[in-house]
Every structure is written in C-alpha cells, then in structure tokens.
Amino acid sequence: MREYSPISISGFTGCLVGTMIAFGILVGYLVPLGFSDLNNPDDFYWRFVMLFAAVFGLLRTFMLLIVYRYDTPIYLISIKQSSKAKELISKIYKEEHVENMLRATI
Helix, strand or coil: CCCCCCHHHHHHHHHHHHHHHHHHHHHHHHHHHHHCCCCCCCCCHHHHHHHHHHHHHHHHHHHHHHHCCCCCHHHHHHCCCHHHHHHHHHHHCCHHHHHHHHHHHC
16 A cells, blocks of 8 residues: 555555454454344355355456556666556556656655
C-alpha cells in the first residue's frame, strides 16, 4: 500500500487494509450463525457459507486481473521502464507531484 498511497496517509491505508481483512474474517464467522439452529447435515447452509466466500473471492480475482492490472512503480523502475512508472504515478498523484514521487521511488 505504501507504493500506491501518498506518504501523508500511507500509515492509514496500511491500517485500513488490515482492518478490512479482519472485518472479512469476522463476517465469515458471523454468516453461519444465522444457520446455527439447523443441525441436519442434509441442509443447504454449508453451501451458502461456501458460496458467500467464493463470490467475494471471484470478484476480487476479477478486479485484480482485469480492472487493476498495474505493476508497482518500484518494480517498473527496477526493470528499466521509468516512462511507465511515471505514467502510473501520474494516475495516482497530481501532475505537480509526479517528479517528486518518481525521485522518491528511485
């Protein structure tokens, strides 16, 4: 997250990612509680719990593979593609900060 967020909020965005992961785990534990009175192993509740997690997993995979197909600026610089790194940084930051951020990543 540090590479994609401005330095002034990089700590916050790092904490936000950890919080969202913990919240997702909490939701994963709470979803089956609605089905806790069903003791019949032939019931469908386990399928719902698996499907609930699978839908979000597939959505995240789709978003990462199709929508957000960016390499990090540090990686692009390491493979000698500074122009692509500058283009990516300009998508994240205002134009007047691009050169400063490019120098900071080198």
